Amino acid sequence: MPSAPIYLDYAATTPVDPAVARAMGSCLTSEGTFANPASVTHRPGRAARARVEDARARVAELLHADPEEIVFTSGATEANNLALTGVFRALRPERTRIVVSAIEHPSVLDTAHALAEEGADVVVVGVDPEGRVDPAVLEPLLDERTALCSVMHVNNELGTVQDIERLGALCRSRGVLFHTDAVQSAGKIPLDVHALAVDLLSLSAHKLYGPKGIGALYVRRDLPVGLVPLIHGGGHERGRRSGTLATHQIVGMGEAYRLAVERLSEDPPRVAALRDRLVELLTADGLGRLNARGAERVSGIASLTFPGVVGETLLYFLGDLAVSQGSACGAARGESSHVLKAIGLSPLEAHATIRFSLGRETTEDEIARAAALVRAAVQDLRRRAPRGEASATEHRRAHGHD
Ligand SMILES: *Cc1c(COP(=O)(O)O)cnc(C)c1O
Secondary structure, three states: OOOOOOEEOOOOOOOOHHHHHHHHOOOOOOOOOOOOOOOHHHHHHHHHHHHHHHHHHHHHHHHHHHHHHHHEOOOHHHHHHHHHHHHHHOOOOOOEEEEEEEEOOHHHHHHHHHHHOOOOEEEEEEEOOOOOOOOHHHHHHHOEEEEEEOOEOOOOOOOOOOHHHHHHHHHHOOOOOEEEOOOOOOOOOOOOHHHHHOOOOEEOOOOOOOOOOOOHHHHHHEEEEEOOOOOOOOHHHEEEOOOOOOOHHHHHHHHHHHHHHHHHHHHHHHHHHHHHHHHHHHHHOOEEEEOOOOOOOOEEEEEHHHHHHHHHHHHHOOOOOOOOEEEEHHHHHHOOHHHHHHHOOOOOHOOOEEEEOOOOOOOOHHHHHHHHHHHHHHHHHHHOOHHHHHHHHHHHOOOOOO
């Protein structure tokens, strides 16, 4: 009988918390809160509206924001698209520069590059070997021609925490709007939009035990520009995002965020201890090397390079272990990681890198078993290195990645 898979890919997505699933289920059928939350002329509609507004308050609470500053979207990808595109289209042609870091999620990087087609002058700033943006590099790029600067709070491949307080304050002092993608920090480190000095901030539900297909953009109430919407229609979400509100998704996100606030002092330290144990087991006797080890890192993510091993082959040999090479999005495209490249890893090193991400349900036993599996596989592959490389190439070819 095959053994149960060990899931260490929480940065790609998380299971929905049972309490979240129950809350979502209560919004679907005729006994539940199924009515259109915009139908405020009748009682069922008002009941749905009340649940949406309660969820909005829960999401706002995690950020120390006001509920009216939360715009629900289909996920963080849309929130990132809306932040960059909405600000750029509002401020052009006076301000056309968009500054992003080299390690942003593709939903930021690709949006910026798409806006270049509309006249944006996109500047991609590099990071240090730990994945941090140097404020001194940012500073000369922040002037009256800059529309927006976007730097993510926590990187999804490395776990590096960026000094958003400092970067936000710098942007504000230069009169430049600042956006941060906080998908990987939400629920893991305390978030306060005022302390972070951000104007816009993106969130997702499914990285935090909520459902896929829902997220939010925080838009500071006194944002000096009118964000240009991406989706036009009935004027929902104060005209910023039209479309009938997905009550079940929003209620699910609200419940997930309520739980996250409740567990903020309990989950992260427990997960960090398990992560440290995993890193200890996997770096002993020079087996693997931890990336971004000098940086402050979020509790659940560890990126490890196993020199001399081909990541695809390693993953193939670790069938019972659900982990990623870089990120799930990179895997979907068959590309090597732009993040690992940005911190100075060679293509070979990047290919020898695995991201382990832990979460609420990770146990000590799983960590011990995962470490033993990886150790055995890496040692085995190193013993037959030449053949290992060859079979990796064959494996890639067979799966059409070349
Ligand atoms: C997953 C992820 C996204 C995309 O979120 P979706 O809700 O899946 O669209 C954006 N940024 C980061 C850092 C992520 O990890």
